[in-house]
Every structure is written in C-alpha cells, then in structure tokens.
Amino acid sequence: MRQFDTELKELRDGIMAMAGVAEEMLELTIQALAEPSQAKADQVNHLDRRMDEWELRLDQQCIDLLALRNPAASDLRRIASSLKIIPELERIGDHCCNIARRVGMVHPPILAGNDLERLGTETRSMVRRAVDAFVGNDAALAHAVILSDDSVDALYGKIYRDLLRIMLADPLCIERASHLILVIKNWERIADEATNIAEEVLFILEGHSAKHPYLHGDSVE
Amino acid sequence: MLIPTIPETKPIKLSVRDMAFSYGQKKILDGLSMDIHAERVTAIIGPSGCGKSTFLKCFNRIHEVAADVDVSGDIQIDGVDIYRGGIDVVDLRRRVGMVFQKPNPFPKSIYENVAFGPRLFGVQDRATLDGIVEDALRKAALWDEVKDRLKESASGMSGGQQQRLCIARALAVNPEVLLMDEPCSALDPIATSKIEDLITELKESLTIVIVTHNMQQAARVSDYTAFFWLGRLVEMDLTERIFTTPKVQMTEDYITGRFG
Numbered sequence: 001m002r003q004f005d006t007e008l009k010e011l012r013d014g015i016m017a018m019a020g021v022a023e024e025m026l027e028l029t030i031q032a033l034a035e036p037s038q039a040k041a042d043q044v045n046h047l048d049r050r051m052d053e054w055e056l057r058l059d060q061q062c063i064d065l066l067a068l069r070n071p072a073a074s075d076l077r078r079i080a081s082s083l084k085i086i087p088e089l090e091r092i093g094d095h096c097c098n099i100a101r102r103v104g105m106v107h108p109p110i111l112a113g114n115d116l117e118r119l120g121t122e123t124r125s126m127v128r129r130a131v132d133a134f135v136g137n138d139a140a141l142a143h144a145v146i147l148s149d150d151s152v153d154a155l156y157g158k159i160y161r162d163l164l165r166i167m168l169a170d171p172l173c174i175e176r177a178s179h180l181i182l183v184i185k186n187w188e189r190i191a192d193e194a195t196n197i198a199e200e201v202l203f204i205l206e207g208h209s210a211k212h213p214y215l216h217g218d219s220v221e
Numbered sequence: 222m223l224i225p226t227i228p229e230t231k232p233i234k235l236s237v238r239d240m241a242f243s244y245g246q247k248k249i250l251d252g253l254s255m256d257i258h259a260e261r262v263t264a265i266i267g268p269s270g271c272g273k274s275t276f277l278k279c280f281n282r283i284h285e286v287a288a289d290v291d292v293s294g295d296i297q298i299d300g301v302d303i304y305r306g307g308i309d310v311v312d313l314r315r316r317v318g319m320v321f322q323k324p325n326p327f328p329k330s331i332y333e334n335v336a337f338g339p340r341l342f343g344v345q346d347r348a349t350l351d352g353i354v355e356d357a358l359r360k361a362a363l364w365d366e367v368k369d370r371l372k373e374s375a376s377g378m379s380g381g382q383q384q385r386l387c388i389a390r391a392l393a394v395n396p397e398v399l400l401m402d403e404p405c406s407a408l409d410p411i412a413t414s415k416i417e418d419l420i421t422e423l424k425e426s427l428t429i430v431i432v433t434h435n436m437q438q439a440a441r442v443s444d445y446t447a448f449f450w451l452g453r454l455v456e457m458d459l460t461e462r463i464f465t466t467p468k469v470q471m472t473e474d475y476i477t478g479r480f481g
Contacts, residue, residue, distance in 0.1 A: 002478065070437050072464045072476040207466030 004069050011061050011082060012135065015089070018054035019131040021047055022089050025096040026127060026190070030120040032103045033183070041100035051093035058086045077207065081200035085134065088193040088200075092127060095186040095193075105179040110166055111159065116184070119155050123187045126152065126194035133201045145198035146210065152191040159184050234259040234398060234428040235280060240294030242275055242452075244287070249275045250452045253294070257445075259397075262420060262429045264439035264460065267449035268480065273432040276449070277400045280430065281317035282310050298398070315342065318391030322403040324383035326375035326390075331358075331367050334375050334386055338394035353393055361389035362419050381412025388419065399423065401431040405438060417442050436476055440464045448472045 025047050032040035062083045065071060071079050126148050133142040163177045163184075202210040235257035242250035250272045257263045265273045278284040279296055282303065296303050303313055315338070326334050335354040344350055354371070358364040363385045367378075375386055384404060391399060401420070405413040420429060420442045433439050439446050440460060447457035448471075456469040467473045474480045 004478065072436065072440070073467050073473045075477050076465060 004065075004071075004075070007061075007065060007069070008075065008078065011058065011065065011079070014054065014058045014061060015082060015085060016131070016135055018051065018058060018086065018089050019127075019134075021050050021054065022092045022096075023124070023128060023131070025051070025093055026120075026124040029096045029099050030117065030124065032100055033106070033120065034117055036103045036107050038104060041103040044096050044100035048093045048097050051090050055086055055090040059083070062086070074204065074207075077204045081204045085197050085200050088196050092190050092193050095190045098186045099183050102179045102183055106176050106183060110173045110176050111162060111180065115155060115159050115162070116180070119152065119159060119184060119187045122148070122152050122155065123191045123194070126191050127197075130194040130197040130201065133198055134204075137201075137205055139202060139205045142198040142201040142205070142210075146195050146202075149191050149195045152188060156184050156188040156191075229258055229261075231258040231260050233257070234299065235430070236295070236297040236300070238295040238297075240279070240292070240296060242272070242279060242284075242293075243291045245289045248452060250279075253452075253454050255447060255454055255457055257428060257430060259428045260424055260426065261444040262424050262431060262442050263445045263447065264443035265430065265432045265447050265449060266434075266436065266439050266475070267455075268475070269434075271449040272452040273449055274402050277319070277402055277430060277432055280398065280400055281314045281319060283314065283319060285310070315394045316396055317398040317400060318394065318396035319400040320384070320387050320391055320402070320404050322406050324380055324387050324407065326378070326383050326386050328374070328376060330372050331375050331378070331386060332371040335389050335393045338390060342394060354389075357389040357393040358386075360392050360423065361385045362415060362422075363389055379412070381408050381415060384408060384412065384416060385419065388416075388423075392423075396427065398428045398430070401429065403432055403434060406434065413438070436464075448475060450475070 025044050028040045028044045028047070031037060032044060062079050065079050069075070126145050129141055129148075130145045132138065133145060160181065163180055167174045167177045199210040233256045237256075238254050240250060240253040241248065253276070265276060267273050275284065279292060280298075280303070284290055284292075292304060297306075298308075298313075298316065301308060327337060329337070332354055335357050336350050339350060339353050344353065355364060355368075358367060363382060366382060367373075367386075375383060378386060384407075388399075388404075405416050408416065417438065420431065423429060424444075431439075431443065443460045445457060446460045446463040448455045448463065448467075448469075450471060456463065456467060456472045458468070463472060464476060467476065471480075
C-alpha cells in the first residue's frame, strides 16, 4: 500500500472514531431524555470534549495531506469533503449537549405517545447510515439518508404543532413545552447535519455536488 | 467522448484527426484526435514513452530530421493541413516555435541568440533587430536582468535565465504557437515559477502546448489537460475537471499516482 493510501486510511479511521463518539452521545442523549437520567446527560457533556479533540486532530490531518500530498481527483474530493464532514460531526455533538442540558426541564412528560423518542431514534439512524455510507463508499445509502430528512422534518413539524396546542390548552406546561421545542429543534438540526454528511459522501463518490438540487438545472455542463 | 464539447470562445488553432505516427515498424501514436484552442494552454500528461514529446514534434514537423518516420491522419493549423497543405516547413517552424527540456542556447551572445531567428528570416537593419531583441526579452521577462550585458555569452546565464532566453529566441520570430517540452524539468522552483508566470502571460497572444511530468504544473498553468497512454489519447478535458473529476479510471489512477 502506498504511504499516501495509509495516511488516507488513517484519516478515514479517525473520522470513524469521531463518528463513534457522536453515536455514543446520540444514544446517551436518547436514554437521558427518556429515563430521565442526569448522569447520562452529564456523560454526554463529558464526551463533547473528545469530539472537540478529534475535530482539531482531524482538521490538522486534512491540512497536512493537502499541503504534503497535493491530492487530485477522488483523493482531493475525499479530503475536501472530510474537512466539511468533521465540523458536521462536531456540531452533532454540540446539539446532543444542548438536548442533554434540558433533560431536567422537560419532565414530567407532557407529550403523549412516543413521537419524541421516535424523533431521536430516526435522527440517530440517519447519522449512523450517513457514516456507514462514508465508510462503505455507499452512494445508494447516502441517497436514502437524504430522503429520510423529509420524514424527520415531518415528525418535527407534528411535535411542534402538538406542543403549541398543549401550551394553548394549559399555561402550566409552557415552560416544559418551550424547552421541548428547543430539544426537537436540536434533533432536527442533527438530521440536517446527517444529510450534509450524506451529500459530502455523494460528492466524494460521484464527483458533483448533491447540494441545492433546485440550482442544478442552471449549471452549465 | 474524447473531444471536449464545452463552450469555448477561442477558435481552434490546431486540429488533429485520426493521427498515427511510426518510427519504422514501431507505432508511437495511434488514433489521436483532439482540438487545441488559440490563446489557451493545453497540457499533455502521461507516463514516459507514451508519445507526448513525439506528438509535440508533429506540430512543426521537427521529427522530419529523423529518418524512417511515417505520419498519417490530419494535423491542421488554422484549418490548413500542415503535411499536405503546401505549407513551407521553414515558415511552419517560425509559426510554431519550440522550447525544449534542457535550455539549449547557441554558443553566442545573449543578443545574438535572440536575433538569430529574425536574421534568418531576412531582418538585417540593426535598429529593427534591436527592437525585436528587446521586445522578445521583455516578453520573456528577461530584459531587466540582461539589458546591460547583451553582448555577454549566453552560457554564463543561470539555467532559468537560459530557458527564458530560449523562450525569447522562439518569440523573436513572432510565432503563433509555442510548444514546450518539459520546459521546467531542469529548473529550480523559483525559475520554474517565473516560467509558469510567463506561460500565463504569453497565452494572451499565443497558443501553448506543454508536455510535463509535473502534475501540479499541468494543474497550475493549463486550461486543458490531455492524458496520453501508450500513444493514445485517453481523456482530454478542462484542467480543473481532469484534476477533480476525471471521467476515465485510468486518468484517475495516473493523476493520483496509482498507475500500474
């Protein structure tokens, strides 16, 4: 194996490790909210430091590869996209912390059914599949992740409307509902970040941007 | 699709269709078709022995100094076949200048190196020659460095200066096309950078075809890049496309260093 391939593999392994921490934070966040568990919420915050450390380390790895290896074609796309995927993962960690911070403020529950838990698990699934698409060079999976965002957005909208109704019906619920609106907004943002990662995977694999498809009709080919 | 169909505002200067080239029984180039646009830099890349330099030599028929050469297909300059169009080969070589890998100044003064071509084409008047020499040296970004020592021998110049002198020598006969065969391979990074800046300036009035082994140089200076392999054109496209999203796997493997 070429030395450059070894270094690219190290970068990929690093991103996988960072994504592993993100998935752990997502799982703990879901559990912390559902149980509720302050201890798990504290763990989420603790793990965020590791995400920040990974971000600095992997950013430097990318810059070094660009400076020292003059990458071209798919190597260039992989490194350029890694530079965008890394901060997406870091922001996923930040959003988990934002949710975990509110664990004590949203109980006892005011939402009926399991929509809130579903929003968390569907979002976590998007992140997991986006990372799997990156690791496995799986364009079909990346496309599927992008499609899933609509379902998360719809669920977010439904919960948001439910919370408005609850607040109108019972002013005593306003404080918890306000925190819950921020919680679901953070889940929705995480789903967007998973979508962004999937778009970067498609750029790596297919060589053209999957972002803003409504603009593609204007591009000069 | 080997001939790019991108919107291009500059006219086609050199057109190659189904060209083949052999030395004796050995086929060097085969089935080559491409268009080279005026006032653009076209880089030819590919592994050693793929026919890049041979291809370059076909544009001013300089290969004809070797025996047992066979060229077939069409090569046109401004729509005129350079092999069968009744073109005077001396005039062709004035129109299509060449700079080689190793600087090769004549063992003469700096001035005489540049004045050599115009003299050959009949310019005798000293004032006219002085003007041509100064103009060519200025275009080659060399004038300020040598204006006070034009009578000194060119062999006393640095490698980078010698190469720019060779470019000035080519420019002195007012060419339309400049062929450059690895012009920086013998130069240090500073001299290389000067030549690369020069290429960018010269393309405003010239068609430039450059052969290079340096991928980054091709990426830096060229508008189009053509990848050759075993005497065939594998892929040609806008340089930014070749270096970000090549269409052919073999091109990808070559520019990422995974070839072979």
